[in-house]
Amino acid sequence: MSQWTTNNHFEWKSSSRSSLIKLESEKGFTLIESLIVLSMFLLIVSLSVLMIQPKMQSLDENMFFTKFKADILFAQQYALANQTYVNVFIPQGSHRYMLADGYTMILDHEFSERYSIIERTMPRTFQFHPNGNINMFGYFYVQTDNSKYKVMFQIGRGRFYVTEE
Incomplete structure (x- = not known):
């Protein structure tokens, strides 16, 4: 039995010694290898951020026009x-529009400086009548950093739509 224990002990020592030899022969990553991996990671992250930027602008434009349409329909x-009569004001040089019932302000909304209103056949002030009709028809442009949108008000029932130019 002592021989078996000795052999068992010997085998244990032998396996422990081989693992120690194995650990001594393995080395960690060098500084250059770590820097290469880190630079590849940073490159992938920066490319993904650059690809997200146009999507964020597109979402911002969609959000602006969704809010603008909802506010005009609300008026x-x-x-x-x-x-009652509801007036819509888009002041020159400011980045806001307002809805008013006579002298009572219903809504005052400021928007980003990325958007500018370019007056064409539709003035910056128009009115909805008590029957829902608009007092004039025409269009104006909304200019963004990359795009130009046409906001068209149709004659009659005050319907309008937005198209990208």
């Missing part, structure tokens, strides 16, 4: 529901 619905 029309407010005029119908309250049987």
